[in-house]
Amino acid sequence: MSAESLTRFSLNTATIKRSSLIEAISLTAHSGLGWIGLWRDRVAEVGVKEARERLDDAGLRVSSLCRGGFLSTRDPRARAEALADNRRAIAEAAELGASELVIVAGGLFDFAGAIAGRASANQYPVLTAGEKDLADARQRVAEAISILVPEALAHGVRLALEPLHPMYVADRAVLSTLSQALDLAEQFDPAAVGVVVDSFHVFWDPALRQQILRAGRTGRISSYQISDFVLPLAADSLLSRGYPGSGYIDFGTMTRWVTEAGYLGPVEVEIFNQHIWDSPAEEVIRRAKQGFLSQLQPALSSLS
């Protein structure tokens, strides 16, 4: 495998979750890669300034910063806190040289409790009928995005709306399809709001080709993130992802569509999977590269 064919591979730090930021930067650079996708909690380990210095020293560029969002809350105080946190995330992305800030919309309820207590069903809140109104929650997200747009433009950072798989609509993201994310994004400057094409979240969509082409046509593809859809679903459904080729996603076809749409940026490998997290990081990177080269690279090089 030539280094050349991995020029568009970006390693998202969530794939090697147990590595510190410093370790992740070192592993990525020593693996011959030029791109890295960062999570804010990793960056916070050393602070944004030092993170940027380390990235520059290693010659790495940041494909995206994960993540902002969780903007669907009805509670005015929680909403103000979420907006303030998103403003900080925009500033951090700018300081890190990341042009794309991944935005996860938020669900019908604050999922922090659910994350903390995932072992117990009792952690999931009981909602009133009004609190289950998805249209209302989507409207609150749209309003919050409009508030953040000027901030994003001022910092040269794009809000990358990520539709999540419909299985997460209640607890994590009321944005479920590319079509829906694009309907929202297109209300704003393409420099301010884009969309993430994440294979795991959107592969099932019957309108996928059409919506990927639409996103490309309007210059809205902020990121192409990949992991496979593995069955049976993991007990924690968030972790039901695998190396490209280990599940049921037709990466050749999807990647041709993304290429056809004109996207020539980095391709982020972002895998949430307990077994992979428990494996040595070097092995994970090796297998992620293999999956990328066998499943995606042919479709990336065919047109680009």
Next chain:
Amino acid sequence: MSAESLTRFSLNTATIKRSSLIEAISLTAHSGLGWIGLWRDRVAEVGVKEARERLDDAGLRVSSLCRGGFLSTRDPRARAEALADNRRAIAEAAELGASELVIVAGGLFDFAGAIAGRASANQYPVLTAGEKDLADARQRVAEAISILVPEALAHGVRLALEPLHPMYVADRAVLSTLSQALDLAEQFDPAAVGVVVDSFHVFWDPALRQQILRAGRTGRISSYQISDFVLPLAADSLLSRGYPGSGYIDFGTMTRWVTEAGYLGPVEVEIFNQHIWDSPAEEVIRRAKQGFLSQLQPALSSLS
């Protein structure tokens, strides 16, 4: 609670899975209900002829027969078998007086093995890239439906296409949205092909209102099935359903849309949930009625 307000309640036998057909008929009738939704394996316990006699004796009408489908296979022999089985299902529905035969499209692979060996991840097959092509699988389903349509019309039975939640796209149904099901259904006579609106499968859809109204406008709503979306997802994700009100679905809003669309038929309570299956059937029926009356009935009576 008046009996009158339960005139549209239909008990799907999958909700009281441990009851035999004879028990289910007796329980339904003695609960003051007039509709029942049947599964073919239950009917097979006594045969179609005796089942019809028992239903007539109990004064029950059949809201739908579950189910035909699994028409996505690439294998010619398996495809011929599937078509033959669907023809038998159409004839059974006609003999039972059920105007609607629920059709689950089938996934990228035959899920029977997955059902049998659900405890083990090894039961899930490895597919080639070509076998993961969703567009191809959808095309095979469409062709099979076109083959079955004359048979359905001849028997006065409608093929009720059921979009399943996108989490089942690989193993159970390559039809994932109402929009997609309607695109297929509208190629045929409304007397031959309709769609199922199942709350669990479609509640997340941003286009839900629009597609329910479209289905109503074209006379395509074959069935309104209900169960709630419960978190965390059950280890077996198929069983992550609950009584109306126990999860995150806004039944008032969805039911208003179904009513607005002109649907005045039975509302089938179909809940797959291990805990509910392990409970006494009388208690299950009582709680299902409660959920129906509190969550759905107000929206059913508001316009009808």
